[in-house]
Amino acid sequence: MIFIAWSKVVVIARSTRIASRRFFANLFSQSFACTNIGNRLSREYFLRDRNETSVRELTDLARAMRPKQWTKNLIIFFPMAFSLNLFWGFGDPFVWRLLLQSSATFLLFCTISSGIYLINDLVDIESDRAHPVKRLRPIASGRVNTSTAIICASILLGLSVAMGFMMMMELGLVMLTYVVLMVLYSFYLKRVVIIDVGVIAAGFVIRVVAGASVISVPVSPWLYICTIFGALFIGFAKRRNELKVLEGDAVADHRDTLRDYSIPLLDQLIAVVVPSTLIAYSVYAATADVPRQMIMTVPFIVYGLFRYLFLVHSKDLGGKPEEILLRDKPLLGNILLWAITSGGVLFLFR
Structure with missing residues (x-):
């Protein structure tokens, strides 16, 4: 009886350890994926913001040249x-x-x-x-x-x-x-x-x-x-x-x-x-x-x-x-x- 009880405890512990490993592995992979997504979104936002800034600066520079005065x-x-x-x-x-x-x-x-x-x-x-x-x-x-x-x-x-x-x-x-x-x-x-x-x-x-x-x-x-x-x-x-x-x-x-x-x-x-x-x-x-x-x-x-x-x-x-x-x-x-x-x-x- 004692041997059988101890075997069940070992099986439960082993199952718990495996489940915990899978949990943390999934958690790590999801965190890594979220981090990659966040980095990608940040990079895309930065590039879009920089492009918008460049376009705005070029537009302001064109206005400073006063094309209306060309008439x-x-x-x-x-x-x-x-x-x-x-x-x-x-x-x-x-x-x-x-x-x-x-x-x-x-x-x-x-x-x-x-x-x-x-x-x-x-x-x-x-x-x-x-x-x-x-x-x-x-x-x-x-x-x-x-x-x-x-x-x-x-x-x-x-x-x-x-x-x-x-x-x-x-x-x-x-x-x-x-x-x-x-x-x-x-x-x-x-x-x-x-x-x-x-x-x-x-x-x-x-x-x-x-x-x-x-x-x-x-x-x-x-x-x-x-x-x-x-x-x-x-x-x-x-x-x-x-x-x-x-x-x-x-x-x-x-x-x-x-x-x-x-x-x-x-x-x-x-x-x-x-x-x-x-x-x-x-x-x-x-x-x-x-x-x-x-x-x-x-x-x-x-x-x-x-x-x-x-x-x-x-x-x-x-x-x-x-x-x-x-x-x-x-x-x-x-x-x-x-x-x-x-x-x-x-x-x-x-």
Whole structure:
């Protein structure tokens, strides 16, 4: 009896030991599996988070380059457009080459403009933080690292100017002049009253020169004059909007020259450049190397100037000219009608 009882005890102990071994073995394997799953999930989460961060940084960097401002570079196509049937025609075999050269120049100036905007935001990083709207810009808000912006600006400017010289020596010199002028503007000239807006106007003239030089066509002096007055109008309207948005000490904190401007002064300057723009374009349409029928496009210029004045004074939209051109449907429709009418006149009557 004792032997039988002892045998049962041994069997039970052995069964218990085996069961415990299986239990701990299963527990260990499950823990190991859970650990692997946890590591894999953590690694996937880390990679996904890093990818999302990279995409977000690239998006912010692209916004800092201000692609909406690229619409200003469309003026590069003006020399080609206004030389229709004078230096080239749709039947000429080299017309596509001229269009390709103008398009390449447009793209190069877009990259240069983006590089300049990065430099400008780096210089104005503290003053932008005092602005109620500009403080949200990627560089001012800290979403784009300053080192990244410096490297990106250097690459954009260097490659663009180099490619300009590769296309044509004259074009490269024009682009280099634009870069030097805009860098001087970012560091110093923007702090000189009147001159700051004059430099902006000069930038538009340089774009027209670039568009003419790349296709080797002369441009009427009246087109340069129209460009200067039109750019001055946009620049003074932008300064007026900045004074309206900012108050008190924030005016001087954002831009030094705003202390020297006043809304009455800017209204007087705008009252000078608006009729000057209209007169210059009217003289160009009536006396330059264009058909006399071009005078039919003057009403579009009148409406465009008046519409922009309305938006500046009634809607306080002068601070972002690029958004006005893209979002205001009456003004955008007016520009399209002007372009269609001008193209039709040059095609049919020249």
